[in-house]
Amino acid sequence: MAGNREESSKQREPLSRERVLQAAVRLADEIGIDSLSMRKLGQKLGVEAMSLYRHVANKDEILDGIVDIVAGEIEVPIPGQDWKSEMRRRAGSAHEVLMRHPWATMLIVSRANVGPAMLRYVDATIGCLREAGFSYAMADYAWNAIDSHIYGFTLQKLNFPFAPEEYAEAAKSYIDLIPADQYPYLNGMSHEVMDGNHDGLQDFYFALDLLLDGLEKNLETS
Amino acid sequence: MAGNREESSKQREPLSRERVLQAAVRLADEIGIDSLSMRKLGQKLGVEAMSLYRHVANKDEILDGIVDIVAGEIEVPIPGQDWKSEMRRRAGSAHEVLMRHPWATMLIVSRANVGPAMLRYVDATIGCLREAGFSYAMADYAWNAIDSHIYGFTLQKLNFPFAPEEYAEAAKSYIDLIPADQYPYLNGMSHEVMDGNHDGLQDFYFALDLLLDGLEKNLETS
DNA sequence: AGCGAAAATTTACACCGTAAGCTTACGCTG
DNA sequence: CAGCGTAAGCTTACGGTGTAAATTTTCGCT
Incomplete structure (x- = not known):
């Protein structure tokens, strides 16, 4: 398996601020904003909660971000x-x-x-x-x-x-x-x-x- | 100190649903609804958080109660x-x-x-x-x-x-x-x-x- | 191949609502 | 006044929250 990064789809796509926010919008639509937690959002992205903090400063920034998407x-x-x-x-x-x-x-x-x-x-x-x-x-x-x-x-x-x-x-x-x-x-x-x-x-x-x-x-x- | 209940003011007034709700309104006015917790409300009343549950079923009932007071x-x-x-x-x-x-x-x-x-x-x-x-x-x-x-x-x-x-x-x-x-x-x-x-x-x-x-x-x- | 940096994880802490069980205090009757 | 039953309050514990700090893993590039 000579790992060509582009083709190997088993490797999960890297996180990014955009992917985090998009997932947050979808998750909020599904389970409601009160139930949206960093841990659940991480789970949805196949990642630990703390990994999200590499791409957003804190949960408030996520909330600001998804409001702007809307x-x-x-x-x-x-x-x-x-x-x-x-x-x-x-x-x-x-x-x-x-x-x-x-x-x-x-x-x-x-x-x-x-x-x-x-x-x-x-x-x-x-x-x-x-x-x-x-x-x-x-x-x-x-x-x-x-x-x-x-x-x-x-x-x-x-x-x-x-x-x-x-x-x-x-x-x-x-x-x-x-x-x-x-x-x-x-x-x-x-x-x-x-x-x-x-x-x-x-x-x-x-x-x-x-x-x-x-x-x-x-x-x-x- | 022949404890006449009516006169002894050192004894704290007993809790009641009414007293809990009134205190909740004042506390929410002071610190905001997001900061209002059962523990802080208990503290405000000189009581442990769990004691509140003798007079209200849960926090939701408190929120319903203070809305009706307003x-x-x-x-x-x-x-x-x-x-x-x-x-x-x-x-x-x-x-x-x-x-x-x-x-x-x-x-x-x-x-x-x-x-x-x-x-x-x-x-x-x-x-x-x-x-x-x-x-x-x-x-x-x-x-x-x-x-x-x-x-x-x-x-x-x-x-x-x-x-x-x-x-x-x-x-x-x-x-x-x-x-x-x-x-x-x-x-x-x-x-x-x-x-x-x-x-x-x-x-x-x-x-x-x-x-x-x-x-x-x-x-x-x- | 190996190194430096970036990404992801682990662990930990203080807070939350509240279930279960226990202790204390009170009001009433004998 | 004694004692009992019940109501009121407290202790402990559990699973959840956001996130700080330290660690491990992964990636890109020479």
């Missing part, structure tokens, strides 16, 4: 194009990506996020608003408003405990815990769900369009 | 009163309470939250919208939209790394990391901050009022 998956708005549809597309893409990586939103809203993909994403967002005529300050307010909706809506949706098709059935099982005399309105809404009059499905674009329409009016009157 | 601090809207100002007051109070307990929002958006204070809070919210003429479904959408803003805005504000008065100075120190040729708009906005033309302060009621106005229009045309 940020890189989001469709960026194009400055100069119609701002409303671009911001709408950006928001929808962000929501979709964050639903694909259910652990990512929590990390984003609790870390610095200064990776290159995140900076590019933010720069394009501000740029799209600026080119549409927003001042820097108004662009900041608009960006903050839209991102509040993206993060808040996504977190609530991820935290909702029932699948849409189970919801009516689930309501029947917990209705006794919210008696009408103590919680009349919560009880009433649950009955609407039980009776099939309300499916409880939330539309990401409902509140988003309220915000965009309001921002548009704000832009016109300035 | 929920109990939020001003509840009054069904029948003007829905817009009630919902505005509710949202502002929630934001204020969540800023007082910086760890709470994360817990709320990642747990079931079926404690009595939270149920009461939710019931009053739905009730306020229902009495104003919203259908159950529309009340659900409106509630979700407003709460998305509350959680998203609060998390972003808590995660912002600079105090308002440091912001301009901080921008000067990181401006080199976002060169104009790579991130033109982010660079431009930072210059606005550095030059004192934009303070970066976000107003909770800016996006909230966009939502409430949009919801009002939605209510009128139905």
Whole structure:
């Protein structure tokens, strides 16, 4: 076995920062961010936990890294194009990506996020608003408003405990815990769900369009 | 020292679920939720960690408990009163309470939250919208939209790394990391901050009022 | 072939939540 | 007041965490 390194596939591929981060994203998708440990990540890569430290400084750097990988998956708005549809597309893409990586939103809203993909994403967002005529300050307010909706809506949706098709059935099982005399309105809404009059499905674009329409009016009157 | 139990204050007060939860809230406020451990909480109460388990089943139950304590601090809207100002007051109070307990929002958006204070809070919210003429479904959408803003805005504000008065100075120190040729708009906005033309302060009621106005229009045309 | 550097591993430590079993303290009854 | 039963608190232990330090293995190159 004259070991030609290129051909021998029994030899495991060497580690690298990129391979570590990619594996971390996949593992977090599979088992959740709370269960992701250095030891499990090492195991996934066929390596001891401490070997990872040759390629990343610590676990925090891994978390920063996988957030930036996720940020890189989001469709960026194009400055100069119609701002409303671009911001709408950006928001929808962000929501979709964050639903694909259910652990990512929590990390984003609790870390610095200064990776290159995140900076590019933010720069394009501000740029799209600026080119549409927003001042820097108004662009900041608009960006903050839209991102509040993206993060808040996504977190609530991820935290909702029932699948849409189970919801009516689930309501029947917990209705006794919210008696009408103590919680009349919560009880009433649950009955609407039980009776099939309300499916409880939330539309990401409902509140988003309220915000965009309001921002548009704000832009016109300035 | 004829030990009259009522008078002897050298004897430590016995533990109770209530005392454990109150101490947990204070400790989380002081050292953050990530640093809150059973051992530290025990220490704070002059007790060993394992003694806590006599009064709570496990740490998860403590987290559920302190979330409900926080929920109990939020001003509840009054069904029948003007829905817009009630919902505005509710949202502002929630934001204020969540800023007082910086760890709470994360817990709320990642747990079931079926404690009595939270149920009461939710019931009053739905009730306020229902009495104003919203259908159950529309009340659900409106509630979700407003709460998305509350959680998203609060998390972003808590995660912002600079105090308002440091912001301009901080921008000067990181401006080199976002060169104009790579991130033109982010660079431009930072210059606005550095030059004192934009303070970066976000107003909770800016996006909230966009939502409430949009919801009002939605209510009128139905 | 052998050497220097890079990569990977081993061992160890302080911390975490909590299960199981033990000891202490209390409240009540005789 | 004695004594007993139970509740409250404590000790010990286990498997998990991130990671510092020291060691061994592997690789690339002369």
